[in-house]
Amino acid sequence: MSNISLLEIDGISKSYPGVIANENVKFTIKTGEIHALLGENGAGKSTLVKTIYGLVKPDKGLMKLNGNLYSPNEPRDARSCGVAMVFQHFSLFNALTVAENIALGMESSPRIDRLSSKIETISIEYGLPINPEKMVGSLSAGEQQRVEIIRCLLQNPKLLIMDEPTSVLTPNEIKTLFSTLKKLKREGTSILYISHKLEDIRSICDTATILRGGKNVGTCDPKKENVRNIAEMMIGETIKIPKKKSTISKLIALEVDCLNWVPRDSSQKQLKNISFKLLKGEILGIGGVAGNGQDELTEILSGEVLSNKNTIRLFDNPIGDIGINKRRLLGLLTAPEERLGHAAIPDMDLIENTNLTAHTREKLVKKSGIIDWRKTQEFAKNIIKEFDVRTPNAKVAAGSLSGGNLQKFVIGREVLQKPVVFIVNQPTWGVDAAAASSIRQAILDLASTGSAVIIISQDLDELLELTDNFMAINSGEMSQKINTQGLTVDEIGLMIGGTGTYWKRHD
Amino acid sequence: MIRLEKRLQPSKKWTSITPFLAVLATMFVGGIMFWALGQDPIEAIRIIFWDPLFNPQFASYARPQILVKAGPLVLIALGLSLGFRANIWNIGAEGQYIIGAICGAGVGLAFYPSEGWFIFPLMVIAGALGGFLWAMIPAILKIKFNTNEILVSLMLVYVAEKILISVSLGLMRNPEGGGFPGSRNLQYYKAASNPELISGTGMHWGVLVAIALTCLTYIMLTKHTLGFQIKISGQSNKAARFSGTNPSIITAICLGVSGALAGLAGLFEVSGPSGQISIDFNVGYGFTAIIVAFLGRLNPFGILLAGLLMALTYIGGELAQFMLGLPAAAIQAFQGMLLFFLLAGDILTNYQPKFTYKKRL
Numbered sequence: 068m069s070n071i072s073l074l075e076i077d078g079i080s081k082s083y084p085g086v087i088a089n090e091n092v093k094f095t096i097k098t099g100e101i102h103a104l105l106g107e108n109g110a111g112k113s114t115l116v117k118t119i120y121g122l123v124k125p126d127k128g129l130m131k132l133n134g135n136l137y138s139p140n141e142p143r144d145a146r147s148c149g150v151a152m153v154f155q156h157f158s159l160f161n162a163l164t165v166a167e168n169i170a171l172g173m174e175s176s177p178r179i180d181r182l183s184s185k186i187e188t189i190s191i192e193y194g195l196p197i198n199p200e201k202m203v204g205s206l207s208a209g210e211q212q213r214v215e216i217i218r219c220l221l222q223n224p225k226l227l228i229m230d231e232p233t234s235v236l237t238p239n240e241i242k243t244l245f246s247t248l249k250k251l252k253r254e255g256t257s258i259l260y261i262s263h264k265l266e267d268i269r270s271i272c273d274t275a276t277i278l279r280g281g282k283n284v285g286t287c288d289p290k291k292e293n294v295r296n297i298a299e300m301m302i303g304e305t306i307k308i309p310k311k312k313s314t315i316s317k318l319i320a321l322e323v324d325c326l327n328w329v330p331r332d333s334s335q336k337q338l339k340n341i342s343f344k345l346l347k348g349e350i351l352g353i354g355g356v357a358g359n360g361q362d363e364l365t366e367i368l369s370g371e372v373l374s375n376k377n378t379i380r381l382f383d384n385p386i387g388d389i390g391i392n393k394r395r396l397l398g399l400l401t402a403p404e405e406r407l408g409h410a411a412i413p414d415m416d417l418i419e420n421t422n423l424t425a426h427t428r429e430k431l432v433k434k435s436g437i438i439d440w441r442k443t444q445e446f447a448k449n450i451i452k453e454f455d456v457r458t459p460n461a462k463v464a465a466g467s468l469s470g471g472n473l474q475k476f477v478i479g480r481e482v483l484q485k486p487v488v489f490i491v492n493q494p495t496w497g498v499d500a501a502a503a504s505s506i507r508q509a510i511l512d513l514a515s516t517g518s519a520v521i522i523i524s525q526d527l528d529e530l531l532e533l534t535d536n537f538m539a540i541n542s543g544e545m546s547q548k549i550n551t552q553g554l555t556v557d558e559i560g561l562m563i564g565g566t567g568t569y570w571k572r573h574d
Numbered sequence: 575m576i577r578l579e580k581r582l583q584p585s586k587k588w589t590s591i592t593p594f595l596a597v598l599a600t601m602f603v604g605g606i607m608f609w610a611l612g613q614d615p616i617e618a619i620r621i622i623f624w625d626p627l628f629n630p631q632f633a634s635y636a637r638p639q640i641l642v643k644a645g646p647l648v649l650i651a652l653g654l655s656l657g658f659r660a661n662i663w664n665i666g667a668e669g670q671y672i673i674g675a676i677c678g679a680g681v682g683l684a685f686y687p688s689e690g691w692f693i694f695p696l697m698v699i700a701g702a703l704g705g706f707l708w709a710m711i712p713a714i715l716k717i718k719f720n721t722n723e724i725l726v727s728l729m730l731v732y733v734a735e736k737i738l739i740s741v742s743l744g745l746m747r748n749p750e751g752g753g754f755p756g757s758r759n760l761q762y763y764k765a766a767s768n769p770e771l772i773s774g775t776g777m778h779w780g781v782l783v784a785i786a787l788t789c790l791t792y793i794m795l796t797k798h799t800l801g802f803q804i805k806i807s808g809q810s811n812k813a814a815r816f817s818g819t820n821p822s823i824i825t826a827i828c829l830g831v832s833g834a835l836a837g838l839a840g841l842f843e844v845s846g847p848s849g850q851i852s853i854d855f856n857v858g859y860g861f862t863a864i865i866v867a868f869l870g871r872l873n874p875f876g877i878l879l880a881g882l883l884m885a886l887t888y889i890g891g892e893l894a895q896f897m898l899g900l901p902a903a904a905i906q907a908f909q910g911m912l913l914f915f916l917l918a919g920d921i922l923t924n925y926q927p928k929f930t931y932k933k934r935l
Contacts, residue, residue, distance in 0.1 A: 371815050392818035401816075409812040414584065415805075422802065423817045432799045440797075464584075 073098045073257045074119070074137070074150075074226055079128035081114055088114035091128070092283045094276045096226065101248060101258045103268040103289060106278035107301055107499055112261050115278070116228050119259070120152045121145040133225075143174075151219035152228040157211050161204030168203055169218045189220050193247045209240030216247065227251065228259045233267050245271050263301070265294050279303050298500040314348040315535060320519035321345040321368075321399070321488045322380040328367060336360040338367070338543045345488065345519045350510070352534030352551060353523045355563050360543035361523045362404065365492045368521070369401035370394040381488060392427045398487030400428070402477050404496065404523075406470065410477045413466025417458065420465045421447040421480060428484045446483070454479030455505065471502030478506050482513050489513060492523040507533055527559050541565035578925040585923050592919030593869060593876070597883070599915040604908045613898050621897055622890030622908070632893060638776025640885045642847050645781040646671070646839035648881035650863035652784070652791050653832030655872040659795075660807040662828040666712065666727030667836040668860025669734035670705035674837020675844035676741055677704025679851050682766030683746060683757060693765040697841060705837015706830050708734065713829035717822045723829065735856070742853045756852035760845045768846035780842025785878070787835070792874040804828065836860060865913045887912070 074096040081089040088111045096102045106112045117123040119130065121139030130137045132148055139145040142152075159168050166183045170176040177185070183199040190197045195213040203211060212232065219227055229248075233241050248258055248271060262268055268275055268289050275289040277300045285300050322345070328338040338360050345351050355361060366372045368379065370391035379387040381397055391401075407413045411420045422443045426432045431443045447461040454475040458468055465473055474495070481489060494510060495503035510533060514520050523540075524530050530537060530551070537554060539546040539562035546562050546569045561567040601623070605615030626636035650667045657664045664670075678701030685693050712726035746757040760766045771777045795801035807814040807824045814821065839859065844851055866884050870876030891905035 369816070390818060391816065395818075403816065405812070408810045409816055412806060412809045412813045414809060419802070419806075423806065423813065426799065427818070436799045437797050438799050438802060 071098045072096070073133060075131040076115075076119070077129050077131070079115065079118060079125045079130070081118065081123060081125050081127075087281045089118070089125070090281045092278070092281075094283060094286055096257050096259060097274075098225075098257055099252055099255045100273040101252055101260055101271055103272035103275035104259060104261045104278065105263065105265075105268060105275050105297065105301060107263060110278040110301070111281035112278055113230070114281075116152070116230060116259065116261060119145070119226075120150060120228060146174075146222055146224075149223070149225035150228065151222055151224035151226070153212065153215045153219060153230065153232060155231040157215055159203045159211055159214060162202065164200055164202055165197055165206075165214050166199040168214060169199075169221065172218055173221070185221065186217055189217050193217075193220065193250055194243060195247055207240075209243070212240075212244070220251075224256060226257045226259060228261070230261045231263075232260070233262065233264060241267070265289075265297055269294070277301055302499065302501050314515050314517060316347040316517070318347040318382070319344050319380075320347045320349075320382060321521075322383075323368075324378055324380070326367065326374060326378045328363065328372075328374060330363065336363050336543045338363055341543075341545050343538060343545065343548055345521060347519050348514055348517050349536065350514045350520045350522060350534045351548070352530035352537045353521060353540055353545070354525065354527060354530050354537065354559060355540035357525055359540050361492060361540060363543070364540070365401065365403055365490060365523060368399075368490050369403070370399070395424070395427045395484075398428075398485075400424075400481040400484055400486035400489050402481050402489075402491040402494070404492040406473050406477055407466060411465040411473060414464055416464055417451070417456075417461045417476060418444050418447045420476070421450065421461075425480060425484055450476055450479040450483055453483060454509065469499075471498040474498045475502055475506060478509060482509055485516075486513070486518055488519045488521075490521045490523070493525065494522060495524075495526065495529060503529075527556050527563075530559070531556070537562075539563045539565075539569070544570075546570050577928045578921065579928050581924060581926050585926075588919075588923040589871060592922060593871065593880070593916060596869075596912060596915035596919050599919075600908065600911045603915075604911055607904065607907065608900065611900065611904060613900065618894055618898060618900065621894045622887060625893055626886060626889040634774070636889045636893065638770070638774060639889050640882060641776035641781050642778070643885035643888050644881040645778065645784050646843055646859045647863050647866045647884055648784040648788065648878055649780060649839040649842075650832075650836045650860055651866040651870065651877045651881060652787055652874060653835030654863055655867045655870070655874070655877060656791070656795075656804055657828035657832050658808075658867055659872055660804045660824055660828050662716075662825055663724045664709065664712070664727050664829055664832045665724050665864070666709070666729075666731045666734075666860070667832060667863055668856055668858065669727070669731035670708045670833040670836035671840040671843075671860045672731075672734040672738050672856050673708040673840070674701040674705035674834075675840030675855060676738065676746075676851060677701055677837070678841030679757060679760065679766075679844045680741075680746065682760055682763065682845065685765065686758065686763060689765045691765075694768070694845070697766060697845060698838065701837045701841025702834040703837070705840065706834040708837070709829045709833020710826070713826045716825055716829075723825075727829075731860070738851070738855060739853050742851055742855075746851050748850075757850045759849040761849040766845060767849075768842050770846075778842060778846045780839065780846060783838065783842070784881075788874045788878045795874065800827070836863075862909075865909070868913065869916055884909070 072095045076092060076094055079089050079092045092115060104112050104115065114123055118125050121142045121144050137148060139148065166179050166186055169186060170179060170182055176182060186199040195217060197210060197213050197217065203214065232244060251258060260268065260272055272289050274286060276286045277284050277297065279301060289297060323341055323343050326338055326341040330337055336359065367374050370389065374387045376385045376388040381399055384397065386394055386397065403409045412423065418440065422431055422438060425446055429446055431439050431446065433439055444461060450456065451458060451461060456476045456479065457472050468476065478491065478494060491510065494506050498506065510520055510522065522530065522534060531554065534551045536548050537551045537559065538548050541563065542565065549569055562569055601619050605619055608618040609615040625632050626640065627633060650671065654664055654667055678697040681700040682693060682697045708730060711730060712723040715721040715726055716723045742755045748756060748758045768779050803814065803819040804824060806817055807819055807821060811821060844855065848855060862884060866877060866880045869884065870880035887909055891908065894900045895902060895905060
C-alpha cells in the first residue's frame with residue numbers, strides 16, 4: 068500500500084424525496100489498499116458506490132481520480148477511467164457460456180477462442196478457477212462471482228468495487244476470494260469493499276470508512292479497532308454486553324437418549340446416536356457448520372417430526388412421540404432458524420403470527436375452537452413492547468419488518484410464554500448488532516429464571532459468549548458435552564470439524 | 575415510464591376495488607368485441623346487465639332465474655374457496671355435483687311413491703355424502719401417495735359423467751317414461767321435491783342453504799381455529815406444521831367439505847329446477863364456480879356477490895344470444911374476460927405503479 072491517493076471523495080451529497088442518502092461524505096482511497104465501506108442497511112453505501120460507478124449523479128460534491136476531476140455520466144465512463152464493479156446480484160445469462168457472457172459485456176470483444184484463452188490466463192494468474200466453455204447456469208454462486216470478477220479484471224481496473232461479495236459464498240469460496248483480492252492489492256489495484264460483516268472486513272481491509280444515516284462517521288484501521296467499537300460506530304449507540312448469572316441446578320430438564328433418525332428424502336441429514344442431558348437453568352450450545360443435522364435435530368426436539376417415545380424425555384416424561392402442541396403445553400418451545408415461512412408467515416400480520424405458536428400455551432383458542440383475537444392482540448402488543456419490536460403497530464405484515472425486528476418478535480413470542488425448555492436455532496443470524504445483543508440478553512435472562520436453553524448456532528463467538536456447555540454436531544453425530552469456559556475458537560473449530568479428543572464415534 | 579414497485583404488504587383497498595375494475599374493463603373490452611361483431615356495444619351491454627333485472631318484458635322470467643343459477647354457483651364456490659386458500663385445488667366439483675345429485679335422487683326414487691317428511695332431509699344427507707365420498711378419492715390418494723389432486727379430481731369428472739349417462743339410461747330410467755332416457759321428475763313427487771319457496775323469486779332450499787353457509791363460512795374463516803389453520807396451510811407448509819397443523823387433515827377437510835357442498839348443490843338442482851337425472855343434467859356449474867370463487871376473492875360474501883353477477887351474465891348472455899343473435903362463444907369469451915381482468919388486476923394489490931420520467935443525467 069502506498070500513500071498516493073487514487074480516488075478522493077470530497078463532500079458528496081445526494082438526497083431523494085424524503086431521504087438523505089449521502090450527506091457531505093469525504094474520504095480517500097489510496098492506491099493499492101483494500102478500503103472497506105461499512106454501514107447498516109440504509110446507511111447510504113449503495114448510493115455512494117453507485118455515484119462512484121456513474122449510476123447516480125451527486126447533488127453536491129466532487130470526486131478526483133489520480134488528481135483529475137472525475138464525474139462519470141454513466142458506467143461506461145467509469146469503466147474507461149479504470150473503475151470496475153462487481154454487483155451483489157450478478158448480471159449473467161444462464162443459457163450462455165462463461166466466455167460468451169464476458170464477451171457480451173465488453174465494448175469491443177475479441178474472437179471467442181482468443182477470449183477464452185485470455186480468461187484462462189487470468190483465472191490461473193489470480194487463482195480463480197473457471198472453465199470458459201461451461202454454461203453459467205451450471206455454476207455455483209461462487210463461480211458466477213468469479214465470472215464477474217474476471218470480467219472486471221479484463222479491463223485492468225485501478226479501482227475494483229465489490230458489493231457484499233461474501234454474502235453468497237461458502238467459507239472455502241470466501242478464502243479463495245480473499246487470496247485473489249490480496250494478490251490484486253499487491254499489484255497495486257485498489258479495492259472498495261462494501262459489507263456489513265465485521266469479521267470479513269477485519270481480516271482483509273486496510274482502512275474502513277463507516278457510514279451511518281448517509282454521513283461518514285469515522286475512518287479507522289479495522290484491524291486495530293475492536294469489533295464492538297466498530298459496531299457501535301455503525302449503529303450509533305452503545306451495545307450492551309450481555310450479562311449472565313449462572314443458575315444451573317441438578318435437575319435434568321431434557322434428556323435425549325440414543326436418538327437415531329433416518330430421513331425420508333435425501334435432502335435431509337441422518338441423525339446418529341445422539342445422547343445428552345440438559346439441566347434446569349443450563350444454556351447448552353450446539354455448534355456446527357450449516358447442514359450437519361442442526362435443522363433435523365431442531366425439528367425432532369420441537370415435535371414437528373416425531374421419534375420414538377423414550378428417546379426424548381422432558382423432566383422424565385417421555386415425549387418423543389407426541390406432537391408440537393402437546394410439547395408446548397408441557398413447556399418445550401422452539402424458535403426455528405428460518406424466520407420467514409417457518410417461524411413466521413410473511414404475508415400475515417403480527418397478531419396472526421402470534422397465534423401461530425402461542426395458541427395452546429397462552430390459551431388463545433377457546434374450547435369451542437373460536438380464536439380469542441382480543442387476547443391474541445394483547446399478547447402481540449406485549450411482545451412488541453417487551454422486546455422493543457420496531458413496528459408502527461401489530462397489524463403490520465411480518466414480512467415487512469426488518470430481519471432484526473422480526474427475529475426479536477419471534478424470540479419474544481416464545482420467551483414470553485415462559486418456556487421450561489427453550490430451543491433456538493441461529494438466534495441472531497442476519498440480525499443487526501443492536502437487535503442481536505438484546506436477543507442474547509433475553510436468552511440469558513430466560514436461563515437465569517431457571518429455564519433450560521439449547522442454542523444451535525454457527526456463530527462461534529455467540530456460543531462462547533452465552534453458553535455454559537458446548538457440543539459439536541458433525542454429519543448428524545454429536546460430540547461429548549464439555550464446559551464452554553476455557554474453550555478457544557480454535558478448539559471449537561476442531562470439534563466442529565469432527566476431530567479432536569471429544570469425539571466418541573459409534574461407527 | 576410506469577414502474578411497478580412491490581408493496582410491503584398486499585393492499586386491502588385494492589383487493590376490494592379490483593373486482594369492480596375488472597367488471598368495468600370487461601364491459602369496455604367486451605363492448606369492443608360486440609362492436610366488432612357488428613352489434614351496438616351499448617345495447618349489448620345493456621341487454622346483458624340491465625334487461626334481466628329491469629326490462630318489464632323479460633324481468634319476470636329472468637329475475638328468478640338469477641337466484642336459481644346463483645344458488646349452486648355460490649354453494650360450490652364456497653367449498654372450493656376453502657381449498658384454494660390452503661393450496662388444495664379441487665377442480666372436480668362438477669363430478670362431485672353429479673354424484674351428489676345421483677345419490678340424492680337415488681334415495682328419493684327409492685322411496686317412490688311413499689310420502690313422508692323425512693324423505694327430503696334424507697336426500698339432502700345422501701347428496702352431501704355422495705359429493706363428499708367422491709372428493710375423498712383425490713383426498714386419500716393425495717394423503718397416502720402424494721398424487722396431484724388437480725389431475726385426479728378433474729379426471730373423476732369424466733368418470734362421473736359416464737356414471738350419469740349409465741344411470742339415466744339404466745338404473746334410474748323412468749319406468750313410465752316411454753323408454754326415453756332420464757329419471758322420474760322429482761318436481762311431481764312432493765315428498766322428494768325442492769320447490770320454489772316464494773313464487774316468482776326462484777328461491778329454493780338450495781339458495782337458503784347457500785346464504786346460510788356464506789355466513790357460516792365467514793365466521794369459520796375469521797373466528798375459528800380451523801379457518802386459521804386452513805389459511806396458514808396455504809401460506810407456508812412449514813409454518814403450518816410448526817403451528818401444529820396436520821396437513822393431511824387439512825387436505826381431507828378441504829376436499830371433503832368442497833365435495834359435500836358440490837354434492838348438496840347437485841341434490842338441490844336435481845330435486846328442484848332440473849327435476850330429473852338426465853344425460854345432460856350437468857351444465858358446468860362446477861367449473862364456473864372456480865371463476866366465482868376467485869371473482870369473490872375467496873371471501874364468502876364476495877363469493878355471494880360474484881355468484882349473483884355470474885348468474886346475471888349467464889341470463890343476460892342468453893338474452894343477448896336470443897335478442898341480438900350473438901354467438902354463444904362470444905358470451906363465453908365475455909365471461910372469460912372477467913376472470914382474466916380480475917387476475918390481471920391482482921398486480922395492483924401486490925404492486926404499486928409508479929410513474930417516473932426517465933431523466934438523462
